[in-house]
Amino acid sequence: MPSFLTRTFKYRVYPTARQERQLEQTLELCRQLYNATLEHRTLAWRMARVNIHAFTQMAVLPEIRAALPEYRQVHSQVLQNVVGRVDRAFLAFFRRARQKGKPGYPRVKLAGTYRSITYPQPSPRSVSPDGHRIYLPKIGLVRIKLHRPALGHLKTLTVLREHHEWYVLLICTNVPVHTMPATGLSVGIDVGTRWFFTTSDGEQVSNRRPQEQLQHQLTDAQRELARRTPGSGRYRKAHDRVVTLYRRSRRQRAQWHHEEAKRLVQRYDLIAHERLNVEPMTGSRRAIQDVAWSQFFRSLTSKAEMYGRKVIAVHAHNTSLRCRKCGKTTRANRRTQERFLCVFCGHDEHADFNAAWNILARALPSGRR
Ligand SMILES: [Zn+2]
Structure with missing residues (x-):
């Protein structure tokens, strides 16, 4: 029986308005890089039957940062991780193709569908000693709700947006088994x-079935949503209510x-x-x-x-x-x-x-x- 495990710890974080704007911008830049990286590989293959390796694509990241100053606002390892994600999407695609399933070619990420960034090598001391803040390079110290301690060695740090809420996922190795x-x-x-x-x-x-206890409220909220014109302020408000109720029942x-x-x-x-x-x-x-x-x-x-x-x-x-x-x-x-x-x-x-x-x-x- 192993005495150590790898575990993921998830915590809610509360960025300030400025930090939130920065995070949103980072997500958008990463999304664009993801799509460009994907297209690069697709074109190279279609036009020249060349399979571009992720390392080759990572090697041009400094040039991208030199040419497009906005990318200097994003941590270099976060950008490398984006290229890595495209690579993993292709590996999964090839694996599915070999297994004769529906391979499903890696897809372009549409606006708003890119929801997380990953720091592949975060500092082991990312969480402040008092447990109230977490350090996200290029973003700053962000308030965190550490409802239980993260154990073991911090391996990767992912910032995730779920609707209007922000979370961090800490993947830790060497977590002791009690x-x-x-x-x-x-x-x-x-x-x-x-x-x-x-x-x-x-x-x-x-x-x-907590879902059923909230079902009445949810039905009302969905009816309300159906009455509203998509794109209007009231629609957005009704939509938020549906999402909030779903999330509450899930929790x-x-x-x-x-x-x-x-x-x-x-x-x-x-x-x-x-x-x-x-x-x-x-x-x-x-x-x-x-x-x-x-x-x-x-x-x-x-x-x-x-x-x-x-x-x-x-x-x-x-x-x-x-x-x-x-x-x-x-x-x-x-x-x-x-x-x-x-x-x-x-x-x-x-x-x-x-x-x-x-x-x-x-x-x-x-x-x-
Ligand atoms: Zn019997």
Whole structure:
């Protein structure tokens, strides 16, 4: 088990009006450089069948800065990172092309769609000792809300705009794992629509769906938005309200996932859950639910890593139809959504509990318990 991890820490930052203008301008300059870099490679290939390497493109950055003074306002490594992003977009494109998927040629970034800049080698002391400011080269000291400390060694620093809010993402290596004392307990969890999950110990966690609690407000806000003329001041205001409500519900859900995951990780050494489809059918209610579950499982896995616990995803095939007592599987065992009644041995209990138990059994080495 590794005792160190790489983790991303995300914090809200509050640039001043002047810093915000600078950040906006930096994003726009980076966007233009991104598009020029992309076009350069595209033309070289189309016209001369020449594949231009990212290093070649990075080498001309000083000339760009000499010719276009506005680029001197952007940190040189941030510009290098832009070229690097184009390179990664091409590498991903070639990989997809080899795998015969839909390759999807790297796309030009339209105005307003370039949302982040990255400092690939930030100072290890970027955050001020009192934790109130973060130093962004060429921008200055920006107020930060460090709601929890960033651990380990700071590797890269990304500034991200999400609508009108600004965040920093700190990728840190060598983050220590705080292994918690073993409890000797294992659990299987079965996710569902009625209950968010049911454990093999019989605990049921209700589906709170913060999204639905905010649904009324959101519906009103969307109706309001539909009434407004695009481009008008009122339209922008209504749009902001929709975005704010969406974000609030997303945050509530993330917070809730975080709490539930933490509870499980504190109590159990091993947690088994069903493996979800990588690409769920889009649009269906089940797909929306799938997204929530996979977010929850990600939260669970990351917490487990942090505390030295184990999370195992198992194939859930037939776990809801197999009797945990006699091991026989038939569709007839499921009388209703809620009730499991084995037609072979008469075993009778809550269907989710039976499934959670089967999920755990699949994760254990001998299939015992
Ligand atoms: Zn049975």
